[in-house]
Amino acid sequence: MGKDIGSRIKYHRLSNNLTQSDLSEGIISISYLSKIENGVADPPEEIIGLLCAKLNINPKSIESQKLVDLCDNWFKALFHKNMKEVDATYKQINENMNFITDTSLLHLIEIHKLRYYLIQKSQQKASEQYILLQSLSKHFNSREMYYWLKFSGYYYFTNLSYSKALNLFQKAKEYIKVCKYNCSIFFDYFINFRRN
CATH class of the missing domain: 1.10.260.40 (lambda repressor-like DNA-binding domains)
Structure with a gap:
């Protein structure tokens, strides 16, 4: 333990x-x-x-497969911008955060919150989340780092810092081997984000 x-x-x-x-x-x-x-x-x-x-957390909580699946569904819904599912799943995740014991999953949730706030165009929340993630980022594994760099790129892109965004996207590309999505999806994601 x-x-x-x-x-x-x-x-x-x-x-x-x-x-x-x-x-x-x-x-x-x-x-x-x-x-x-x-x-x-x-x-x-x-x-x-x-x-x-x-x-205010439970030291003996055991992460169930249901919570893992819930998070996976939320990540996929964010990717496809299915906002009805994104909002409903996010609410369920928030209600169960204290029962998630896997630090990597907690990191991935926090990283994806940045993407969530950017899609919602909640710039203040996105800025606060970005600051929180900066303090956590030195503890990220390769998969977490990939999403952190990618969503940081989106963050800077929405703030019109295009060269900084591109730099972060290029750094994220170095971590893409550990992600289950291939390179073409990564760039499709970037293109779709730019259109919105």
Whole structure:
């Protein structure tokens, strides 16, 4: 449980804009929290329970296939811009966020939120999400990095920073091998985004 719960705690701490000092206060030392978040320490369940209670997450939640499928459907609906399905699925995901234990899936949800806000033309929410993702991005795996760079490209494109957007799209292309969509879909996606 140690490494996975530690990364979840770190993810939720950053999502709530809490410092290690904020979260550890009254529970443990900052250095011990750092060790937990980095998977170096395997704390007792009591400590995990206190940290999770402060973050309002369930330490023993088990991610079900239903939640994975729900997220997959949301990602596909975003790709096809099926907004009725996008909105309905997003609501269900938000209601179940505390039950998702896989950090990579949580990252992918947060990354896709950027795309969601851009499609909705919610520039303020997109800007806030972009800032959150910047703080999380150093922990992204290759697949997460691909989507992060691609959606960052869309973010800059909507802000009329075309050369920055192109640069990010080119960087994303380097990660495309780990994505299940092929190169032609990547460029179709870009072309379709430009048209809207």
